[in-house]
Amino acid sequence: MRMAEGVEWALHSCLNLAWVGPERAVPTAALAAFYELPAAYLNKQLQALARAGVVYSTPGPGGGFRLARDPEQITLLDVVVAIEGREDAFQCTEIRQRGPGATPDAPTAPCLVDQAMRRAEIAWRAELASQTIAELQAAVRQAAPEVPVRARQWFAATP
16 A cells, blocks of 8 residues: 555644644745645645644635644544545455356355455554654654754744
């Protein structure tokens, strides 16, 4: 399974909004410039986050994006679902009912391939749901303490 690059962009944007804090809205252009990303495409990701209630946008001069909730209340799964959607990664189409390998009991017996894939996806989603933006912030702060400082300074100096 491969996630769209928008997930990475959205997670980093959420981290930067967390570093900046709730007192200042950050324009899309500034969030995009921080990583040299195309602003129009990043804006689509930010709008998806806004529709999901992860961020909110403030229009007009001095407007931009802020986290809609405390970083402790935003999970990595919230961000992934906002960008990728809620659909299951694996879609069982019951191919076991086709061709020479079809079995008469296939429609009533559970598909074991589907069950295995669902268990894996549930585990993956549970792991993402167990981690918050705040926990990610703490891990970054521990591994690279200069990152939040540099981000806050850069965004403070950017109109």
